[in-house]
Structure formats: C-alpha cells, structure tokens
Amino acid sequence: MTIRSLIAAGLVLAAPPAFAVETSMQIVLELQGDAERNVVTYECEGIDPITVEYVNANPIFLAFVPVDGEKLVFVNVLAASGARYASGQYVWWTRGAEATLHDEIAGEEAEPLSCLELSGTP
Template sequence: MRHIHFALISLGCALLAGVSHAQEIQPRITLSLEVAGEATVNSITYQCGSKTLAVSYVNAGPNLLAILPVEEQSILFTSAIAASGARYTAGPYEWWTKGNEASLRNLMAEEDAKPLLECSVANQPQ
C-alpha cells in the first residue's frame, strides 16, 4: 500500500490585500491517502475570460480530487456523479469539466444563474 501526500495552503485575505502581517503563520493542512495502485497529480491551466486558473487533479485509487482557487483560497473538491464529463463539488461550489471546457458554479445561486467562471484549457498536462 502506497501513501500519497499533498498540502493545501490557504492564504489569508489580509495578506492578499497588502495588510502588513508578514509574521502571520499561514495555515497548512497535509492529507494522506492510502492507495493500492497508481496515484497521479496533474496540473492544468485554464483561461477563464481575462483570468488564468491553475487546477491540480489528484487521482488516487477511488479518490478523485480537484484543488482550485476560489475567492483567494485553495479549495479541495471531491468527485461527484456526472452524466458526462467530470464533476467535483466543495461546499456550495461545483467544478465541472467536459473536454477542454470547464465551469465553476455556486449551487446556492438561482437555478438559471450564470457560472462564476467559464473556462477553456490553456495548456495540456505533460
């Protein structure tokens, strides 16, 4: 049995806003998953209008995860059932990819609300 380790770092909004708290300790969480087979981490960059979004996909046995920045924080999404494409959810958010297209939605918004982001793949994993 192999273990895969990855870390999530959440940047505080105060630091991003330029508030001078350089001595603050950044929260860090390390997760370990036991995997019997292969485990991979792929990074894909998406172009979402004028914004670039870097997403990491963790494929570790039955655990399929996506890590992406939402509102200045790295959020861990877990796979969910999808009729087509790949669908991941975290709290009120849904990240859905199909082919080279992806969208981020707030599931708490009106049913016909536009996605928060509509994206296209800017690079392919190596």
Template structure:
C-alpha cells in the first residue's frame, strides 16, 4: 500500500546529489565526491500530499518514486541512471505525465514508462514498470 501523507500549506523538499569525482590529475586537490543540496519551497492553498511508490521494472532494478502534489505544482522524483531527477507534471490526454530535461515518466493505473525523448519515437523505453504492492 503506498504511503500517503498530507502536510499543511507549505512543503520544503531537500534533494542531495553526489557529484562525480574529478579526473585523476585533480584527485589531489578535489575530494573524491562532493555533495550538494537544494531546498525548494512549494506554497499551496490546500493540503500537500507526498506519496511513495515502488515500481518493479521489466529490466533493471526496482524504482522508488516520490510524488508530491501541491496544487498547482505536481512533481515526481524519479531515479535515472543513479541520480534523482525532479519531474514536473505536463499535459496528458490520459494518466499522469511528468518531464525532466530529456526524460518523460508516464504513469497510468499501476503501470509506468520512462523514456528518453531525444531518442526516436520507435525507440524502446528506458524502463517499463508496474507498481508493487509493497513499499519500503
């Protein structure tokens, strides 16, 4: 069962990302990994909902996706290639469609697809996933 949590009128999201290590020549002057964080404050006239969903994908590891619904802002935090990307809701005829740079995360019912929009329309998706009933 997905975790759903309603919060009062404002929500702060803190994202932490590891930056890749520099070249070997720079190893002496640059730490192996540096971390950075970003805090984003969303205002909403109603409740703010945060939902955690676990997806089992056809190929590759399971994906843990966080949905944040703070009207008029609807976000999904999706891991892509080991990094969390913040996706914003986009126009969709059916289901919930989110985009982040070249990536598209589209969910409908319990199914979801991750695509790289820079690839041809006929290209296979990066991941085809089904929401699991067990969440961490």
C-alpha cells in the first residue's frame, strides 16, 4: 500500500457514521458530609416557567438549568454577590429571588433572560 492509499483509508475510517445515535450519560457524585438538593421554579420573561435543580455539597455546587430544550450542568464560580454558575457560553446568576441567564458570546449589548423565583430557595 502506498502512503496515499493509507491516508485515504484513514480518512474513510475516521469519517463519522451516516446515522445519528442518541446517547445519555449519568454522572455519579460521591459526596462526603451533608448534601442538599433544591428544586426551584422560575418565571422568566417571554418563555414558559423553568425548573432549576441545585445540588450543594461542599466543595461541589451545581445547577441544572434548561437552555434551548436541554438541561445543562452549571458549576458554581466566583461572584461578587449572589450565586453565579457557568456552563460553556452561559452564565446563570441568582441574587435572592431574582435570576438571569447570560449568553457570553451574544455580545455586551445582548439582554440576559430575566427570571423571578416562584417556589423554593437556591
């Protein structure tokens, strides 16, 4: 086999399959000490209410936030006030009963999604 044939064969083998496969993943966290789970519903401007799940187990603080039909895992990051969580390009920031969802690549002029807590406490 020539080098050109090997490269062509490698490209064929590396090609993605012609069909899509749905997958799911389960994350298991082994927590020491007390863990707390809170489920909070928010009313957000222009969309149906959303439900956010918070898992707090020092030093792990997570928020599961629905974004565009998918539940994303957000991790707590440093904040001057309130609780700030990040997941890829998104930031979920809560302060008291208020919350906002920012898309960091949408630009500085883009308005965040503003939400108000309906039940529970983060």
